[in-house]
Amino acid sequence: MEELNMSYNLIDRTLGTNLGNLSNLKRLILDYNLIHGEIPTQIGNLTNLQWLSLSNNKISGAIPPSLSHLKWLTLLDLGQNLLTMELPTEIGNLSNIELLLLNNNNLSGEIPPSIQKMEQLEELDLEKNLFAGEIPTWLFDFNYLKDLNLGENKLVMKNGRIAPRCMLVELSLRSCNLSGQIPIWISNQTQLWFLDLSDNNLEGTLPKWLAQRNISILLLSNNKISGSLPPHLFQSQSLNILVLSKNNLLGLLPDTMGQATKMRILILSRNNFSGPIPTSISNMLELVLLDLSSNRFSGNKFPMFNPNSLLLSADLSSNKLSGQVPTTFSLGIKVLLLSQNEFSHVLPQNLSNLNQLEYLDLHNNNIGGEIPNFLSQMSSLQILNLRNNSFQGSIPIHLSSLSTLQILDLSSNNLSEIIPHTLGSLSRMINHHDVSSSISSNVTSQIIVIPENWFLIHTISIAKQTDLLLHDLEVFWKKLMRGLPNKNLQLYTLLDLSNNQFSGEIPNSLGGLKNLKSLNLSQNKLSGRIPLSFGGLQSLESFDLSHNNLFGEIPYTLANIFELSYLDLSNNKLEGRIPSGPQMDRMNDPNSYANNNGLCGMQIKYHVRKFLLIQS
Numbered sequence: 027m028e029e030l031n032m033s034y035n036l037i038d039r040t041l042g043t044n045l046g047n048l049s050n051l052k053r054l055i056l057d058y059n060l061i062h063g064e065i066p067t068q069i070g071n072l073t074n075l076q077w078l079s080l081s082n083n084k085i086s087g088a089i090p091p092s093l094s095h096l097k098w099l100t101l102l103d104l105g106q107n108l109l110t111m112e113l114p115t116e117i118g119n120l121s122n123i124e125l126l127l128l129n130n131n132n133l134s135g136e137i138p139p140s141i142q143k144m145e146q147l148e149e150l151d152l153e154k155n156l157f158a159g160e161i162p163t164w165l166f167d168f169n170y171l172k173d174l175n176l177g178e179n180k181l182v183m184k185n186g187r188i189a190p191r192c193m194l195v196e197l198s199l200r201s202c203n204l205s206g207q208i209p210i211w212i213s214n215q216t217q218l219w220f221l222d223l224s225d226n227n228l229e230g231t232l233p234k235w236l237a238q239r240n241i242s243i244l245l246l247s248n249n250k251i252s253g254s255l256p257p258h259l260f261q262s263q264s265l266n267i268l269v270l271s272k273n274n275l276l277g278l279l280p281d282t283m284g285q286a287t288k289m290r291i292l293i294l295s296r297n298n299f300s301g302p303i304p305t306s307i308s309n310m311l312e313l314v315l316l317d318l319s320s321n322r323f324s325g326n327k328f329p330m331f332n333p334n335s336l337l338l339s340a341d342l343s344s345n346k347l348s349g350q351v352p353t354t355f356s357l358g359i360k361v362l363l364l365s366q367n368e369f370s371h372v373l374p375q376n377l378s379n380l381n382q383l384e385y386l387d388l389h390n391n392n393i394g395g396e397i398p399n400f401l402s403q404m405s406s407l408q409i410l411n412l413r414n415n416s417f418q419g420s421i422p423i424h425l426s427s428l429s430t431l432q433i434l435d436l437s438s439n440n441l442s443e444i445i446p447h448t449l450g451s452l453s454r455m456i457n458h459h460d461v462s463s464s465i466s467s468n469v470t471s472q473i474i475v476i477p478e479n480w481f482l483i484h485t486i487s488i489a490k491q492t493d494l495l496l497h498d499l500e501v502f503w504k505k506l507m508r509g510l511p512n513k514n515l516q517l518y519t520l521l522d523l524s525n526n527q528f529s530g531e532i533p534n535s536l537g538g539l540k541n542l543k544s545l546n547l548s549q550n551k552l553s554g555r556i557p558l559s560f561g562g563l564q565s566l567e568s569f570d571l572s573h574n575n576l577f578g579e580i581p582y583t584l585a586n587i588f589e590l591s592y593l594d595l596s597n598n599k600l601e602g603r604i605p606s607g608p609q610m611d612r613m614n615d616p617n618s619y620a621n622n623n624g625l626c627g628m629q630i631k632y633h634v635r636k637f638l639l640i641q642s
Contacts, residue, residue, distance in 0.1 A: 027048055027050060027051060028050055028051060028052045028053070029051070029052060029053040029054075029055075030048070030051060030053070030054050030055070030056075031053065031055040032055070032056055032059070033055050033056060033057040033058050033059070033079075034057070034058045034059075035058075035059050036059065036060060037056065037059040037060060037061055038059070038060040038061070038062070039061065039062075039063075040061065040062060040063030040064075041056075041061060041063065041064075041065060041066055041069070041080075041085075042066070043066045043068045044068075045066065045068065045069060045072070046066070046068030046069060046070070046071035046072065047071075048072060049071065049072065049073070049074065050074055051072050051074060051075055052074055052075060052076045052077070053075070053076060053077040054072070054075060054077065054078050054079070054080075055077065055079045056079070056080050056083070057079050057080065057081045057082050057083075057103070058081070058082045058083075059082075059083050060083065060084060061080065061083040061084065061085055062083070062084040062085065062086065063085065063086065063087075064085070064086060064087035064088075064090075065080070065085060065087065065089065065090055065093075065104075066090070067090045067092045068092075069090070069092065069093065069096075070090065070092025070093060070094070070095040070096065071095075072096060073095060073096065073097065073098070074098060075096050075098065075099055076098050076099060076100050076101070077099075077100065077101045078093075078096065078099060078101065078102050078103070079101065079102075079103040080103065080104055080107070081103045081104060081105040081106050081107070081127065082105070082106040082107075083106070083107055084107065084108055085104070085107040085108060085109060086107070086108040086109065086110065087109065087110065087111070088109070088110060088111035088112075088114070089104065089109060089111070089113060089114055089117070089128075089133075090114070091114040091115075091116040091117075093114075093116075093117065093120070094114070094116035094117060094118075094119040094120060096120065097119070097120070097121070097122065098122055099120050099122060099123055100122055100123060100124045100125070100146075101123075101124065101125045101127075102120065102123060102125070102126050102127065102128075103125065103127040104127065104128050104131070105127045105128060105129040105130050105131070105151065106129070106130040106131075107130070107131050108131065108132065109128070109131040109132065109133055110131070110132045110133065110134070111133070111134065111135075112133070112134055112135030112136075112138075113128075113133060113135065113137075113138050114138075115138050115140050116140070117138065117140060117141065118138065118139075118140025118141050118142065118143040118144060119140070119143070120144060121143055121144065121145065121146070122146055123144050123146065123147060124146050124147060124148045124149070124170075125148060125149045126141075126144065126147065126149070126150050126151070127149065127151045128151065128152055128155065129151040129152060129153040129154055129155070129175065130153070130154045130155075131154075131155050132155065132156055133152070133155040133156060133157060134155070134156040134157065134158065135157065135158065135159075136157065136158060136159040137152065137157060137159070137161070137162060137165070137181075139162070139164075141165075142164050142167075144168075145168070145169070145170075146170060147168050147170065147171055148170050148171060148172050148173070149171075149172060149173035149174075150165070150171065150173070150174055150175070151173065151175040152175065152176055152179065153175040153176065153177045153178055153179070153198055153200075154177070154178045154179070155178075155179050156179065156180060157176075157179040157180065157181055158179070158180040158181065159180075159181065159182070160181070160182050160183070160184060161176060161181050161182065161183045161184075161199075161202065163188055166188055166189075166190035166191065166192060167190075167191050167192075168191065168192050169191055169192065170192065171192035171194065172192070172193070172194060172195040172196065173194070173195060173196040173197075174192075174194060174196070174197050174198070175196065175197075175198040176198060176199055176202060177198040177199060177200025177201055177202065177222055177224075178200055178201050178225075179201070179202070181202050181203075182202065182203045183199060183202045183203065183204055187211075188209070188211045189211065190211065190214070190215070193215065193216070193217050194215045194217070194218055195217050195218060195219055195220070196218070196219065196220040196221075197212070197215070197218060197220065197221055197222070198220070198221075198222040199222070199223055199226070200222045200223065200224045200225055200226075200245070201224070201225040201226065202226060203226065203227070204223060204226035204227065204228055205226070205227040205228065205229075206228070206229065206230075207228065207229065207230040207233070208223065208228055208230070208232075208233055208236060208246075208251075212236075213233070213235045213236070216239075218239060218241060219240070219241055219242040219243065219264065220241070220242065220243045221241055221243070221244055221245065222243075222245040223245070223246050223249070224245045224246060224247045224248055224249070224269070225247070225248045225249075226248075226249055227249065227250060228246070228249040228250065228251060229249070229250040229251065229252065230251065230252065230253075231251065231252060231253035231254075232246075232251060232253065232255065232256060232259070232275075234256060234258065237255075237256040237258040237259040238258050238262075239262075240262055240263075240264040241262070241264065241265065242264050242265065242266045242267070243266060243267040244265070244267070244268050244269070244270075245267070245269045246269065246270050246273070247269045247270060247271040247272050247273070247293070248271070248272040248273075249272070249273050250273065250274055251270070251273040251274065251275060252273070252274040252275065252276070253275065253276070253277075254275065254276060254277035254278070254280075255270075255275065255277075255279065255280055256280075257280040257281075257282040258282075259280075259286075260280060260282045260283045260284075260285050260286040261282055261285050261286075262286060263286075263287065263288060264288065265286045265288065265289055266288055266289060266290050266291070267289075267290060267291040268286075268289065268291070268292050268293070268294075269291065269293040270293070270294050270297070271293050271294060271295040271296050271297070271317070272295070272296045272297075273296075273297055274297065274298065275294070275297040275298065275299060276297065276298040276299060276300065277299065277300065277301075278299070278300065278301040278302075279294075279299055279301070279303070279304050279307075280304070281304050281306055282306070283304045283306050283307050283310075284304065284305075284306025284307060284308070284309030284310065285306075285309070286310060287309060287310060287311065287312070288312060289310045289312065289313050290312055290313060290314050290315070290336075291313075291314065291315045292307075292310070292313060292315070292316050292317070293315070293316075293317040294317065294318055294321070295317045295318065295319040295320050295321070295341070296319070296320040296321075297320075297321055298321065298322060299318070299321040299322065299323060300321070300322040300323065300324065301323065301324065301325070302323065302324065302325035302327060303318065303323055303325070303328065303329060303342075303347075304329070305327070305328075305329045305330070306329075307329045308329035308330055308331045308332065308335075308354075310335075311332055311335045311336065312335075312336055313335065313336065313337050314336050314337060314338050314339070315338065315339045316337060316339065316340045316341065317339075317340075317341040318341065318342050318345070319341045319342060319343045319344050319345070319363065320343070320344040320345075321344075321345055322345060322346055323342070323345040323346065323347060324345070324346040324347060324348065325347065325348070325349075326347070326348045326349025326350075327349075328347075328352040328354055329354065330354040331354055331355050331356050332356065333356060333357045334356065334357070335356040336356065336358070337355055337356040337358075337359055338356075338358065338359055338360045338361065339359070339360060339361035339362075340355060340359060340361070340362055340363070341361070341363040342363065342364055342367070343363045343364060343365040343366050343367070343387065344365070344366040344367075345366075345367050346367065346368055347364070347367040347368065347369065348367070348368040348369065348370065349369065349370070349371070350369065350370070350371040350372075350374055351364060351369050351371075351373055351374060351377065351388065351391075351393065352364075353374055353376045353377050353379065353380065355380060357379060357380065357381075357382070358382050359380055359382065359383060360382055360383060360384045360385065360406075361383075361384065361385040362380065362383060362385070362386050362387070363385070363387045364387065364388050364391070365387045365388060365389040365390050365391070365411070366389070366390040366391070367390075367391055368391065368392065369388070369391040369392065369393055370391070370392045370393060370394065371393065371394070371395075372393070372394060372395030372396075372398070373393060373395070373397075373398050373401075375398070375400060377400070377401075377404075378400040378401070378403045378404060380404070381403060381404050381405065381406065382406050383404055383406060383407055384406050384407060384408045384409070384430075385407075385408060385409045385499075385515075386404075386407060386409065386410055386411070387409070387411040387499070388411065388412055388415065389411045389412065389413035389414050389415070389435070389500075390413070390414045390415075391414075391415050392415065392416055393412070393415040393416065393417065394415070394416040394417065394418070395417065395418070395419075396417065396418060396419035396420075396422075397412065397417050397419070397421060397422055397425070397436070397441075398422070399422045399424055401422070401425060401428075402422060402424035402425050402427050402428060404428070405427075405428065405429070405430070406430060407428050407430060407431055408430050408431060408432050408433070408454070408515075408516075409431075409432065409433040409499065409515065410428075410431060410433070410434050410435070411433070411435045411499070411501075412435065412436050412439065413435045413436070413437045413438050413439075413501075413522070414437070414438040414439070415438075415439055416439065416440060417436070417439040417440065417441055418439070418440040418441065418442065419441065419442065419443070420441065420442065420443040420444075420446070421436065421441060421445065421446050421449070421523075422446075423446050423448050424448075425446075425448075425449070426446070426448035426449055426450075426451040426452055427451075428452070429452075429453045429454065430454055431452055431454055431455075432454040432455065432516070432518065432519045432520075433499070433501070433515070433518060433519065433520045434452070434520070434521050434522070435501055435520065435522045436522065436523050436526070437502065437522045437523060437524040437525050437526070437546065438524070438525040438526075439525075439526055440526065440527060441523070441526040441527065441528065442526065442527040442528065442529065443528070443529065443530075444528065444529065444530035444531075444533075445523060445528050445530070445532065445533055445536075445547070445552075446533070447533035447534070447535045448535075449521070449533070449535070449536060450533060450534075450535025450536050450537070450538050450539060451535070452521075452539065454519065454541070455519050455521065455539040455541050455542045456538055456539055456540060456541055457540075457541055458541050458565075498510055498511050499515060501520060501522065501544075502522060502524070502546060503520075503544055503568055505570070505592065505594065518543055518544075519539075519541050519542050519543050519544070519565070520542070520543060520544040520545075521536075521539070521542060521544070521545050521546070522544070522545075522546040523546065523547050523550070524546040524547060524548040524549050524550070524570065525548070525549040525550075526549075526550055527550065527551060528547070528550040528551065528552055529550070529551040529552065529553065530552065530553065530554070531552070531553060531554030531555075532547065532552055532554065532556065532557055532571075532576075533557075534557045534558075534559045535559075536557070536559070536560070537557050537558075537559025537560045537561070537562045537563060538559065538562060539563060540562050540563060540564045540565060541565050542563055542565060542566055543565055543566060543567045543568065543589075544566070544567060544568040544569075545563065545566060545568070545569055545570070546568070546570040547570070547571050547574070548570045548571060548572040548573050548574070548594065549572070549573040549574075550573075550574055551574065551575060552571075552574040552575065552576060553574070553575040553576065553577070554576065554577070554578075555576065555577065555578040555579075555581075556571065556576055556578070556580060556581050556584075556595075556600075557581070558581045558583050559583075560581060560583065560584060560587075561581060561582075561583025561584055561585075561586040561587065562583075562586075563587055564586070564587065564588070564589070565589055566587050566589060566590055567589050567590060567591050567592065568590075568591070568592040569587070569590060569592065569593050569594070570592075570593075570594045571594070571595050571598065572594040572595060572596045572597050572598070573596070573597045573598075574597075574598055575598065575599060576595075576598040576599065576600060577598070577599040577600065577601070578600065578601065578602075579600070579601060579602035579603070580595065580600055580602065580604055580605055580625075581605070582605045583605075584605055584610060585605045585606065585607030585608075585609065585610045586607075587609060588608070588609050589609075590609050590610075590613065591612075593613045593618050594617075594618050595618060595619055595622065596617060596618060596619060596620040596621055596622065597620065597621045597622075598621070598622050599622065599624075600619075600622040600624065600625055601622070601623075601624025601625060602624065602625065602626070603625075603626055603627045604619065604625060604626070604627030604628075604630070605627075606627065606628060611628065614628075614630070616630050
């Protein structure tokens with residue numbers, strides 16, 4: 027046997043020592059399995075081996091020095107495992123190695139000088155490990171090196187003079203403590219198409235030479251880069267991904283933006299850009315992810331994207347945009363974040379054309395009128411956040427037809443009348459659904475559908491980071507504003523109708539929402555009794571009915587809510603004994619029951635007794 031390829035299976039076992047008996051083996055490929063345990067020293071017996079690829083498994087322990095016996099090895103890929111300890115000095119004896127990929131492990135120590143002996147090296151990937159110390163300058167002396175990835179370690183790159191012999195195609199120095207301006211020696215790397223200098227302390231303006239490079243992927247987020255963006259940056263037909271978030275960039279975006287017609291990911295969030303969003307941005311027909319949030323963009327005119335364009339996610343939140351809510355996006359858009367702006371008027375009817383929307387966030391604007399019935403036509407909606415606007419009238423009965431809706435936040439508006447009993451029919455809040463992917467991963471799956479194989483691996487890597495790039499969903503959870511991470515949004519179910527003018531009784535049907543994790547009906551004018559059916563809220567973790575006119579006893583059925591960790595029934599007219607039980611007995615914060623003069627029970631007696639002891 028000369029080749030053994032069992033990649034992309036579910037092999038869940040250790041590497042057997044008998045592998046060392048396959049003395050004629052030239053290629054051993056076991057990527058993307060569940061292989062665990064250590065690499066056996068006997069693997070060094072495979073002296074004819076040319077390829078050894080064990081990436082994306084759960085292999086642990088140290089890299090055995092016996093690997094250095096594999097003199098004909100040209101590819102060693104141990105990335106995406108659980109390897110630890112320092113690299114063995116003997117690794118430099120792999121004199122024919124061309125690709126050395128050790129990324130995404132827990133390897134530590136300094137980069138061993140013996141690697142200098144790998145004169146044929148073309149790709150070195152040490153990213154996402156625990157390597158420490160100064161980045162050695164000899165790494166740039168390899169004649170054939172094309173790809174150098176050192177990011178996300180504990181490495182430091184000094185500002186000394188570097189004159190690379192190699193002509194790099196790909197360079198990652200992410201989080202390498204770079205300071206000062208973008209290193210000038212990079213300007214000589216004329217074949218560079220991937221550059222990641224994120225998470226450093228770089229400052230100064232974006233250099234003209236960098237803007238004129240035909241780079242495909244440029245990642246400079248989380249630095250201190252200032253000034254405006256040079257128009258030349260967007261005149262490249264090669265630019266596919268541009269991430270400049272968390273810098274000090276300012277001014278108007280250049281009108282030349284639309285010339286970057288191959289752009290797929292554009293992230294300029296958390297800067298100080300101002301003025302209108304250039305209408306030419308709609309010429310980016312291949313754009314999938316757009317994030318211009320947390321700037322100072324203003325105006326009420328918006329780009330008109332082609333209805334058939336690829337745009338799946340647009341985040342324009344936390345700006346000063348005004349006028350009516352824009353709807354001129356692609357018909358296939360899934361994520362639309364327009365919160366914390368100055369939008370007003372009523373919601374436009376043609377918003378319903380975006381019927382593939384999964385996530386619509388309009389909170390903290392000044393949108394008025396009634397909540398329109400046409401929202402019930404947006405059958406893919408999973409998250410609808412209209413918090414802190416000026417909506418009035420009642421909740422549309424047909425909103426309950428949204429079978430995928432799992433987060434509904436209508437808090438802090440002027441909504442009135444009764445809570446419709448039909449909300450008890452929201453099926454995603456009733457039954458647990460096995461959601462295989464998050465909203466952001468749906469966006470990711472589209473980003474990586476591209477024809478160029480050479481571009482694919484890095485696009486996948488960056489697309490996966492959209493979980494982090496997309497803002498967390500901010501909601502009130504257990505009385506505090508917190509962000510729910512986008513990559514796990516499918517785990518949350520929430521119904522928040524607080525701080526409105528709802529009256530009448532709480533519908534019994536809400537007790538059927540047994541998959542609901544947070545229910546907040548506080549600060550309304552609700553009356554009547556707490557429904558007995560609320561004992562069926564078996565997944566509920568946060569429950570707030572405070573500041574209403576509820577009366578009667580607290581239902582004994584609440585003792586059946588075993589997941590409950592936050593309860594607030596204060597400022598009502600409740601009376602009688604607080605139910606006891608394994609979980610209710612833990613709800614012993616007296617503030618949870620304050621201003622209900624008729625309540626009694628062990629939960630508040632304990633605190634009264636403690637108070638009297640302190641006083642005495």
